[in-house]
Amino acid sequence: MRGQEVFVLDTNVLIFAPEALEAFSDAEIVIPINVIEELDRFKAELSDRGGSARLVSQRLDELRELGSLAQGIQLQQGGKLRVELQVPAQEDLPGQLDINRASNRVLAVAWELVQRELPVTLVTQDTNLRVKANALEVPVMRYLNSSGSNGFYDGVKTIQVEKNLIHQLLLQESIDLTELNQEVVDLDDFLPNEGLHLLNGSEANEDLLAIYREEDKHFQILERLDNVWGVKPRNPEQRLAMEYLLDPEIHVVSLSGKSGTGKTLLALAAGLQLMLTQNLYTRMLVSRPIFPMGRDLGYLPGDAQEKLAPWMQPIFDNLELLIGNPKTGRGHSASGHQELIERGLLVVEPLTYIRGRSIPNQYLLVDESQNLTPHEMKTIITRAGEGTKIVLTGDPHQIDNPYVNEKSNGLSNLVNRFKNHPLAAHINLVHGERSQLAELAANAL
Template sequence: MKKIYVLDTNVLLYDPQALTKFEDNSIVVPITVIEEIDRFKKDMNETGRNARQVSRLMDAFRKEGSLSQGLALESGGTLKIEIYEEKVMKRLPPELREERGDNRILAVAVDLMESQSEMPVILVTKDTNLRIKADALGLDAQDYESDKVAIDDLFDGFVSLEVGAEVVDRFYSQGWLDTELELQPNEYVLLAQAGNPSHSAIGRFDRVSHRIVPLGKLDKEGVWSVFPRNLEQSFALDALLDDNIKIVTLVGKAGTGKTLLAIAAGLQKTAEENVYNRLLVSRPVFPMGRDLGFLPGDIEEKLTPWMQPIFDNVELLLSGHEGEKRQHNKGYKELMAMGILEIEPLTYIRGRSIPNQYMIVDEAQNLTPHEIKTIVTRAGEGTKIVLTGDPYQIDNPYVDAESNGLTYVVERLKEQAISGHVTMTKGERSELAELAANLL
């Protein structure tokens, strides 16, 4: 049965292409939504760009027919702008009669529900409270789920297999193992003997040869003196150091070593092996809790509070860990002065082309799928991109654990040969950090 979808403003600001993603159903955009989009169009951020794109799409549709009467879309559905009528507001409960944008959108949806009885009317909004209000009025309300990924079903990046002892021995003796299993490209495999899990081997599935192959070997000094502490970190380092894997996603809770391993591998590939010209590190600027407001100083001074977690990890790698003296004694400022390390906000990345660089985007769970696409499409020839983050620690009010750009990339690229992913669950920062991550 065809349906009528009433779209909230936040849906169009989240995904300007939402107007084309409802197949052969009818789309209704309340005039209040157009007014709200107009207020965002001058913003110089991603929301402002999305608002301008929605306006351009609407204007293009307007040339093909009357938006007030409804016009046919290529998908087979229709698009119509619905005018809000004040008399409809009087039919809402007293608490919802205040002249606010959400209430006007509710009034349009309720009026359609009462007048279009032959077709189900569904309000689509990313506003949780508006969905609750709609439900209280007997109106069907749904989240916009075009880019949602079920977090519980998210691709882990590795699989454990119980095999016979001879299989493990054969893997060690010949250095590879044929398999009939349908694994994803670069999916990691733990081969454990049934009944004797200590007799095991680890490898990675190679789609070209359709074999499980060993992980790349680390030299005796590790990766900038960093050694993996568990299987997940071994898998992550293998993906981070493999130049054939052009995009790596590391998903995990706080303290699992995502950022530290990514920076260590990046420094190894740039400062030691000279595979890439520069290590470029960035992260979205979202405060936890109350924002401090404008920060004084030039761009470097303004960025320092936001990029301090990156500096902390670089200093840890440079100065030593657990009392060990390292040969790398340069500070991060010297690495930046030498052009080996560059810290940059994502604000200015649009329009750039980034060739032959090792690029790390930390806290990528705070990005929308559209923002992630903008970043990844900046990659020039020879560039490797690493996305790290924890989907359960999100500060961006417009995304959640299932609709953020990080999980979106994991799911959409898992079948690609140049993509690698590892989900990390074992914390290694400290006993206290692990306890807090699990219990608090």
């Protein structure tokens, strides 16, 4: 008999998903002692990594009261958790494995359990550690949260139809499902707020855009949109994105796409429209994960705004483009974003400042959200108070966070988890709109 399965958890798994501590029901979870030492070093950080480390440490402290962690604690949902105090000596390990490296000590614990012929699996987000584990014949896996489908949801279906059908439908405000049964397959597969792009194959300019409204089982036909704060959607995906952004009944909007597709510009233009023109929100809160700057801003010179300025500059550039746009006719100065900050209408903060707060009646934009873990994304979404709209932008194929990949990151996880809910909408932007050169670079480099 194989006996009870054993999972050895690396530190990065608990940072990526603190709930992993109790996610393996009916199995034995082993935490090497050096993992707790690493968590202890991280827990003082004013960062998402520090927040995850504190959550895990607090949960371990609660479990400590139930018995000896060294001997093992029975978990409520089944299985057992214990802390492994022993690490094999350097001379007992195969190859040139340096036991002084924290990741190798975790691997050494798993290797030693394999030598006892236990059904062990090492769980780590570290690519190189998985390679080393395989070389030592230690079963290994990446921790995957239950995010649902591995395929990425685009948010729109494109169907070619006859020209006369488009003309007929354009005379209506909405489309009943029965009118499309002969033209569109798998109608039952349409999700709440999913886009429908009916395209006339013979004439490129003859098309129709609609959004599936689940509550009354029909498609709402979208009218042509002139511009929003000087920004006019240039392709069907951008038009759908703007509709989602301007709809106050949709509380979470996610925009994915490569660089140059207009994700951030559209989100900011809609935010200015909803806040300054329609007065639906009291202010706009903009944030980005700070991975390329390093997790801890404390060592950088200046106050919080000065520390964030280099990393937030793309946001400021887009705001100046919008505020200084003569098409808006608003006559703001070249430093318009600073004026909005001084008036309290625009707040720019690192994501670490959001933890523990409630954010009511605001337009919250999180740029580069593909660098968030699912746990960090949950922290943000649960901060939303009454009347708040959350907009998430990012490119799942361009990730700086070493703990996530294109499928396991917080943005991809949210899209798959929320795609069945009418409070949320998603669209993947595919066309670069900066320039032909920028489009070539995004596709080819």
